[in-house]
Amino acid sequence: MRIGVVTFPGSLDDVDAQRAVRLAGGDPVALWHGDHDLKGVDAVILPGGFSYGDYLRCGAIARFAPVMTEVVAAAGGGMPVLGICNGFQILCESHLLPGALIRNDHRTFICRDQVLRVENASTAWTSSYRESQEILIPLKNGEGGFVADADTVRRLEEEGRVVVRYLGTNPNGSVDSIAGITNDRGNVVGLMPHPEHAVEDLCGPGTDGLGFFTSALAALTEV
Incomplete structure (x- = not known):
């Protein structure tokens, strides 16, 4: 299965997201923010970073990138889309997910390994987990609330x-300690922590993040 990773x-x-896809058994495809097509991919990941320098608001400019027109349309058609950190912010700015991400309540950047509880194991990106399973993956953000x-x-x-x-x-003041949400269809997921940094034992706190990527591959296989 081909999973596109957008670079803004x-x-x-x-690159970390592409590696995670590869380790999960998928075929990562590099997509550029100026692309007007998705190159036939089966799913899309919007990775972390600082798209367009986080000017205006995090993700506010990225929502207008040409590739996002295609991502929004594909998500509406049921394609699995995952937004990680800055990608989560872009999903909210694009109205694929509700709410917004604001500056951490302590006004400082945070970088640490974070324990999460999986609340919904039925989305296209979480089916490899069990409901209420606790996982450990890195968290790094300044506007993660x-x-x-x-x-x-x-x-x-x-x-x-x-x-x-x-x-x-609560690391950043998120309401109800929410770290990630999904749309009503379950194909679009956004989360602030970084599962792509927890996909192998050599680097990071273990492999707890790999399930996000194997879940997508499983969901695509079932289609």
């Missing part, structure tokens, strides 16, 4: 659309 000016985890109006948060909770949640001390 300022992306810095695109997830916020939304009370009605939106209530719907996310009631509809089981919170995908992963921070355990222990």
